Amino acid sequence: MKEDFLHYLWKFKKFDTLNLKTSQKEELLIIKTGDYLELAGPDFFNAQITIGNQKWAGNVEIHLKSSDWYLHHHERDSAYENVILHVVWEHDTEIFRKDNTEISVLILKDYVSPETISNYYALTSPKSWIFCEKQISQIDDFIFKNWQERLFFERLERKSKPVYDLLEETNNDWEAVLFCLLAKNFGLNTNGTSFLQMAKAIPFSIIRKESFTLLNLESLLFGCAGLLDSEKEDVYFKDLKFAYFYIIHKYQLEKNYVEPVQFFKHRPDNFPTIRLSQLANLYQKEQNLFSKIITLKSVKDIYEVFDVSVSLYWQNHFQFDKESPKKAKKLSKSFVDLLIINTIIPIQFAYAKVMGEEISEDLITLLDEVSPEKNSIIEKFNSFGLKSKNAFETQSLLQLKNEYCNKNHCLKCAIGTELLKGD
Template sequence: MKEDFLHHVWQFKKFNLHGLTTVQGDQVEIINAGQYLQLAGPDFFNAQVVIAGQKWAGNVEIHIKSSDWYLHNHERDTNYDSVILHVVWEHDTEVMRKDNSEIPVLELKHHVDPKLLDSYNALAATKTWIYCEKELETMNSFVIENWKERLFFERLERKAKPIVQLAKETDGDWEAVLFCFLAKNFGLNTNGEVFYSIATSIPFSIVRKESFEAENIEALLMGRAGILDGEFEDVYAKDLKARYQYIVQKHRLEPVHIDSVEYFRHRPDNFPTIRLAQLAQLYHSGQNLFSKIITANTLTELYSIFNVQASPYWNTHYRFDKESPRKRKSLSASFIDLLVINTIIPFRFAYAKSIGKENTEELVALMQQAAPEKNAIIDKFRTFKIAPQSAYDTQSLLQLKNEYCNHKRCMQCALGLELLKR
């Protein structure tokens, strides 16, 4: 048994409320279970109970055993001085306040319906992947759809948080914020943080000025990444290096330490040279990129915005001085989908919140137009007859698996609570 089950039992009063007594023998009446804060400190805030005819208002702490109070060192924490009732499954020791007065204890194990406990134990039984895997197929579709929406926005809030933070740090320069997070996602998982460091090291006013010449913005990004260090044979590489050196002097750019970009385990189309060249072309060809991305109403419009390809040199190269078979290095639809999911939607959500605008419906509509993601987690859900139809579905399922299933948070999950009712 986990404490979250007892939290659920206490919060929703899933036990016999009649004839309650503390282990000390005093009658107990619960007026208000309190607010479930899920923060540091006692579990339930501002509860109201009557003990031995005396009404008390304060906090309630919940444990599996009374002795967990000492196991968690609550006796040393002043946050627990206001606890008026200690609710436990099993009482095994007295718990004392600092003034040596005993904290009243309510033992629940004799007041909970055994059927509820059986349902909980069945939910937490042995699994191959997630606890409710056998019941997913039979789950009420209304419950699933409502929970998916909540999961989607939980994940969106998490993704938007660093965007909001950077907007504060840049005094609301949203164009600069967009550039930094687009750069990060052009770098994918391996080079994302490096690309982000490159972007944040360049004042956006310089990006704006240099993007009028494709070679200049490409030189700026490549040079900042350290890709132009060393000697080259190709004229194009030599030209970019010269341009970068001139840009550094012209704008008095300070040198920064940025980790080396990674090529290892990347398909050639994802090499940092190709992705930076494509990012450069995006900013060269996409004037007013911020306003276009904010106002796009359909996925087709976003595909049009990101319909760019690397400069002609890269048609026959993946790295400098190494010729390869001719191939246009355009952004693929699947890559644009990743940008939409991981950058555009969170960015639009964060920006709308900053100006007090409600845009949740349009964001859901955009995500429902995007193809479902393909990865091991989504494939596994498919084996349990959960078939996502769009990126909106897959984002919800990823949040479910990563934030709930992996941490055994069945009692905070709408699906787990629905199964508990059975």
């Protein structure tokens, strides 16, 4: 038995509320359970109850045992002086306020049905991966789909936080924010931090001015990423290095520290050299990228915008000084799908929120067109009978696993609370 189960029971009145009595046999009527704010202090604020003929307004504290009041030193904390009811599973001692008046107690286990308790233990029995893995596929479709939507937007809120942070850093320059986010996601997990540091090191006004010349764009990105720090015989390397030094002198740019980019364990198509060249080509091709991105409503249109390759040199190179068979090295559909999920959707969501627009349905419709992600979490859910058809569903499942299942927050989850009801 855990305290969060008692919170759930009280919040949703999942017990017999018709014949309640306190531990001292006084009749108890719940008018309002209070607000569950999950803040410091009592568990539920602004509750209203009647005990006997006396109406009370104040706070409710919940514990597994009455003695937990003293175990948690609430008797020393003035925040608990306004507690009007102590809700417990087991009553093992009386509790008093500082003025020696006794706090009324409700012993909850006397009013909870055996079925509810049984369902709780079934839900929280030892798990191999998630608690409800044997029952999750049986959840009513209507409940599950509504919960998926909530999960998706919870995840989107988290993904959009870096957008707001970057807005502050860039003086509300949405183009600069997009550039930073794209750079980070072009770097994937391994080089994402390095690419983001690189993007922040280049004022976006310079990207705007130099975007008409691909060599200058590549020199900026490669130079700021530290890929031009060595000496090589390669002619193109020397051209980039010359252009880079010319540009940093022209704009009086200072060299910022950027974590070294990694080639190790990457497939060649994901080498930082290739991704930076693709990013440069994108900004050389699209002069007003943000204005276009923010209005895109279909995956087909997004694929057209991101239909970019590498510069001529990188078509037959993966690294400087090492020639390879010629290959166009276009952005793949699966890579653009990642950009849609991790960059385009979050920035569209954040921009709409700032502008006071409602585009929730548009975002869901867009992700409905994107192929489902493939990873170990999604594969595991598939094995439980939850076959994802698109990225909207996989994003929801990732939020479910990371923020609810992993944290054992079953009683905050629509699936867990539905299973708790039983048949």
